[in-house]
Amino acid sequence: MVSQESSPIPVFLPRVAERARFAAEKMQKVDCVETERLLVGLNCFEPGQSQKIHEHAGADKFYLILSGRAKVVVGDEARDVGAGDLVFAPAGVVHGVETAYERTIMLVGMTRDT
Amino acid sequence: MVSQESSPIPVFLPRVAERARFAAEKMQKVDCVETERLLVGLNCFEPGQSQKIHEHAGADKFYLILSGRAKVVVGDEARDVGAGDLVFAPAGVVHGVETAYERTIMLVGMTRDT
Numbered sequence: 001m002v003s004q005e006s007s008p009i010p011v012f013l014p015r016v017a018e019r020a021r022f023a024a025e026k027m028q029k030v031d032c033v034e035t036e037r038l039l040v041g042l043n044c045f046e047p048g049q050s051q052k053i054h055e056h057a058g059a060d061k062f063y064l065i066l067s068g069r070a071k072v073v074v075g076d077e078a079r080d081v082g083a084g085d086l087v088f089a090p091a092g093v094v095h096g097v098e099t100a101y102e103r104t105i106m107l108v109g110m111t112r113d114t
Numbered sequence: 115m116v117s118q119e120s121s122p123i124p125v126f127l128p129r130v131a132e133r134a135r136f137a138a139e140k141m142q143k144v145d146c147v148e149t150e151r152l153l154v155g156l157n158c159f160e161p162g163q164s165q166k167i168h169e170h171a172g173a174d175k176f177y178l179i180l181s182g183r184a185k186v187v188v189g190d191e192a193r194d195v196g197a198g199d200l201v202f203a204p205a206g207v208v209h210g211v212e213t214a215y216e217r218t219i220m221l222v223g224m225t226r227d228t
Contacts, residue, residue, distance in 0.1 A: 009202060009204055010202065011188045011189065011191065011201065011202050011203070011204075011207075012188070012191070012193050012195070012199070012200075012201055012202075013199065013200040013201070013202065014195070014198075014199045014200075015198045015199060016178070016198060016199065016200040017198055032200065033174075033176065033200075033202045035174050035204060035205075037173070037174045037205065037225040038174040038176070038223075038225050040176055040200070040202070040223070059151070060147075060149050060151045060152040062147065062152070062154055062223070064130070064178065064221060066198075074125045074126070075125065077125065077126070079126050081126070081128070084128075084129045084130060084131055084180075085126070085127065085128045085129060085130065086126075086127040086128075086130040086146065086147075086154070086221075087125065087126055087127070088123060088124065088125050088126075088127065088147045088154070089125070090123055090125075090149060091149075091151065093125075107178060107200075109152075109154070109176070109223040111151040111152050111225050
């Protein structure tokens with residue numbers, strides 16, 4: 001642990017995908033590291049779940065697919081992605097997950113809105 | 115591709131670990147996505163290679179180990195890490211890779227120095 005501001009930030013997060021949580025109602029977000037500069041977390045989808053198209057005006061974001069398979073949208077492009085694929089959504093560009101084909105875990109890294 | 119500033123930024127980077135490059139002399143860095151806010155890249159180690167202890171005064175950084183096994187240092191703590199482990203190095207905290215035990219690829223995400 002490293003103290004930063006009021007709450008301790010975890011430094012070593014072994015097998016981070018094991019922090020994934022799933023719910024029948026909708027995709028789940030699990031925050032792993034959160035600072036004033038950076039957010040690292042998991043986006044967790046059951047088959048058929050989605051993340052609606054949205055954008056972050058002042059923040060860059062990327063997804064690294066850890067497991068599963070899904071259709072991801074960035075700008076006007078939609079692509080099927082799977083484990084080991086990286087997707088980058090620059091600030092101001094719409095992005096989202098159209099559907100997960102199976103149970104899918106994505107690591108998400110995002111700068112904070114400036 | 116999404117145009118940002120002068121150079122196009124890649125949006126879909128399939129099987130990002132395949133971009134890894136290795137060299138006998140020292141660990142290699144491969145930049146994958148670079149903006150004014152965020153750097154995403156690979157750190158690539160042959161067995162026995164290291165990354166010297168350093169810090170970023172105004173930037174948060176994390177490593178996600180994609181493959182291999184290494185001893186990583188953050189602050190005063192050293193730990194053996196392997197595929198799927200996440201390591202977070204907050205701004206101002208020293209960190210580095212003491213040694214790679216085998217060929218090792220880490221995905222690195224880092225905010226830009228502010």
